[in-house]
Amino acid sequence: xxxxxxxxxxxxxxxFDFDQSGLEKGWHKNPVDFxxxxxxxxxxxxxxxxxxxxxxxIPGIWYHREVTIPDDWTNKRIFLHxxxxxxxxxxxxxxxxxxxxxGGGVSFEFEITxxxxxxxxxxxxxxxDDVKSGMQPLGKQTPYLYDPNVWSTHYMRTTGIWQTxxxxxxxxxxxxxxxxxxxxxxxxxILEPVFDKTEKGxxxxxxxxxxxxxxxxxxxxxxxxxxxxIVDVQNAKLWSPDNPYLYNFKFELIENNEVIDQVKSYAGxxxxxxxxxxxxxxxxPLYLRFVLDQGFYPDGLWTAPDDKELKADIERSMxxxxxxxxxxxxxxxxxxxxxxxxxxxxxxxxxxxxxxxWENAQCIFNHEREWREIVLRDYNHPSIIAWTPxxxxxxxxxxxxxxxRRAIVNIxxxxxxxxxxxxxxSVSGFVxxxxxxxxxxxxxxxxxxxxxNYAKLTPDSNWNQDYTAGAGLAVDYEGxxxxxxxxxxxxxxxxxxxxxxxxxxxxGKGIRTEIDNKLKANRWVxxxxxxxxETIEDAIEQQTQVILSHPYISGFCFCQLTDVEGxxxxxxxxxxxLKFDGNRMKEIFMAPAAIMKSN
Numbered sequence: 001x002x003x004x005x006x007x008x009x010x011x012x013x014x015x016f017d018f019d020q021s022g023l024e025k026g027w028h029k030n031p032v033d034f035x036x037x038x039x040x041x042x043x044x045x046x047x048x049x050x051x052x053x054x055x056x057x058i059p060g061i062w063y064h065r066e067v068t069i070p071d072d073w074t075n076k077r078i079f080l081h082x083x084x085x086x087x088x089x090x091x092x093x094x095x096x097x098x099x100x101x102x103g104g105g106v107s108f109e110f111e112i113t114x115x116x117x118x119x120x121x122x123x124x125x126x127x128x129d130d131v132k133s134g135m136q137p138l139g140k141q142t143p144y145l146y147d148p149n150v151w152s153t154h155y156m157r158t159t160g161i162w163q164t165x166x167x168x169x170x171x172x173x174x175x176x177x178x179x180x181x182x183x184x185x186x187x188x189x190i191l192e193p194v195f196d197k198t199e200k201g202x203x204x205x206x207x208x209x210x211x212x213x214x215x216x217x218x219x220x221x222x223x224x225x226x227x228x229x230i231v232d233v234q235n236a237k238l239w240s241p242d243n244p245y246l247y248n249f250k251f252e253l254i255e256n257n258e259v260i261d262q263v264k265s266y267a268g269x270x271x272x273x274x275x276x277x278x279x280x281x282x283x284x285p286l287y288l289r290f291v292l293d294q295g296f297y298p299d300g301l302w303t304a305p306d307d308k309e310l311k312a313d314i315e316r317s318m319x320x321x322x323x324x325x326x327x328x329x330x331x332x333x334x335x336x337x338x339x340x341x342x343x344x345x346x347x348x349x350x351x352x353x354x355x356x357x358w359e360n361a362q363c364i365f366n367h368e369r370e371w372r373e374i375v376l377r378d379y380n381h382p383s384i385i386a387w388t389p390x391x392x393x394x395x396x397x398x399x400x401x402x403x404x405r406r407a408i409v410n411i412x413x414x415x416x417x418x419x420x421x422x423x424x425x426s427v428s429g430f431v432x433x434x435x436x437x438x439x440x441x442x443x444x445x446x447x448x449x450x451x452x453n454y455a456k457l458t459p460d461s462n463w464n465q466d467y468t469a470g471a472g473l474a475v476d477y478e479g480x481x482x483x484x485x486x487x488x489x490x491x492x493x494x495x496x497x498x499x500x501x502x503x504x505x506x507x508g509k510g511i512r513t514e515i516d517n518k519l520k521a522n523r524w525v526x527x528x529x530x531x532x533x534e535t536i537e538d539a540i541e542q543q544t545q546v547i548l549s550h551p552y553i554s555g556f557c558f559c560q561l562t563d564v565e566g567x568x569x570x571x572x573x574x575x576x577x578l579k580f581d582g583n584r585m586k587e588i589f590m591a592p593a594a595i596m597k598s599n
Contacts, residue, residue, distance in 0.1 A: 004169035014038045017060030029095040031064035043158040047299040058159040063125040076169040081109045083163025087136045088128040103370035105331030127160035135363050139329035139352030155565045158302040171260040173197045180380045184271035187236045191229040198223045202255045209248040238282050239268025239382045244344030268382030277459040279481045287593045288555025293325040296564045298574050311339040321589030326557045340383035350388040358396030364407050375418045387415050390427040397431040397473045408433040428485045430470030438477050439485035445508040447542035481554040488543050489559035489569040492536045506569035541588045551594045
């Protein structure tokens with residue numbers, strides 16, 4: 001990041017645009033009707049925004065505030081940054097359109113230099129969010145009027161600005177980006193810089209520093225696009241969960257011996273690769289002990305209350321034995337990835353693809369475009385070890401198998417083109433088309449039935465998902481690394497054991513008995529035995545042991561880290577209180593894995 005920036009979080013004036021007529025009314029030039037206050041970056045559905053409008057869909061929202069540019073930013077180029085805005089965002093500076101961005105989860109920026117003036121400058125932001133269109137991804141946001149009494153795996157929506165907004169000053173020529181590729185086997189980093197302009201006489205200088213900011217080496221090069229810069233690392237320290245060592249970088253543009261642009265960053269020297277049916281981290285076998293993290297918060301919804309809570313969720317996960325997470329149906333904050341890098345917490349970056357109309361070409365294009373932005377934004381984080389562009393694509397496969405196949409193949413090819421250093425876990429669960437890591441979702445509560453599903457799984461078995469809801473649609477397993485990317489999800493409410501109302505749910509709802517071997521959430525009946533926290537822990541241990549004891553399964557992802565609204569199947573409650581014996585949970589999830597014992 002650069003040193004010259006201004007945080008624009010805090011109170012903004014705003015108004016809703018329920019009939020989407022704000023443009024016709026000229027709101028982009030005159031915010032006279034913006035007579036309410038919202039706390040940015042929290043969405044209007046959240047408590048922390050100070051608004052908490054949850055009983056209406058919000059198709060449009062407008063924001064306004066004024067800002068004065070510092071005197072020492074004179075002759076600089078000024079950029080307006082958004083951490084994320086859901087979904088179609090436009091910004092006007094002093095009545096002039098500065099830019100438009102589509103995409104609800106990824107960061108973006110507009111240059112606003114030409115529109116600025118001395119003194120106070122008006123910033124007006126508009127966001128349109130059509131959750132019923134099918135043209136935009138939603139993740140776990142409900143497209144319906146919210147009713148917490150309805151059994152649902154979808155939760156309250158996030159509309160408009162939901163991540164930090166800030167201004168940044170840059171020089172006339174500046175560093176656009178630097179892709180930092182770790183090369184463990186040759187003990188070096190390979191840099192791919194991109195510049196705003198390529199000018200003769202301007203030097204790109206890279207300084208490598210240790211974690212204490214002591215200079216290790218410096219490399220200089222001309223400003224040439226597409227030519228990598230090699231930074232060798234003597235006596236290299238590798239990044240891993242056991243030792244998340246981070247090197248610091250300083251990137252500079254130097255003209256006539258003067259630094260005209262400087263960006264500070266960091267990177268971890270680590271390698272993730274596949275051999276046969278095994279995953280390797282830094283050339284050592286890796287077992288995934290993951291948890292499903294949906295990134296929802298009681299008061300902020302998609303937005304954490306503060307930076308401390310982003311870090312705390314990772315610490316909570318690690319405290320009960322997980323070494324990483326599937327970041328489920330949400331584009332997580334860059335600060336979350338920062339803390340994952342610092343703490344040695346492995347993750348899979350996932351798109352929020354639920355809500356898409358697979359049969360519509362514009363919808364597929366919207367997915368591809370935003371996914372590209374996500375991979376490029378988060379490329380440098382060592383904690384991200386794989387990409388997951390889709391989750392449970394049964395609806396798309398059933399509507400049109402060929403469109404479904406082509407969409408997934410195209411995204412996998414795009415992801416490989418953008419990033420050759422990480423495997424692509426193309427679809428979590430089903431329906432599998434082509435993938436580097438094969439996964440399954442299995443919520444059988446009966447451990448014996450869970451075991452039966454994987455009894456014939458071997459690297460050369462052509463195992464398939466015929467017992468699942470995607471039966472007959474997926475390609476057979478071909479010997480890739482295999483993991484159970486969702487399992488358990490067992491209901492446990494710390495307040496009541498078997499509630500009759502449908503407001504709270506979870507697989508098994510207590511401990512229930514399956515009446516057939518199909519994976520359908522409505523196929524559970526209550527046992528006459530009243531469950532206790534100990535019986536729930538026993539069930540989780542039995543389910544987890546099935547996966548750990550399998551000689552060809554490379555990991556698991558337990559569902560889930562916290563309860564979310566009415567979905568009551570987390571290790572922690574929605575307000576982050578531990579529901580089980582933490583030491584026992586850690587013993588369960590950290591127990592030895594059979595595949596790690598094999599050569």
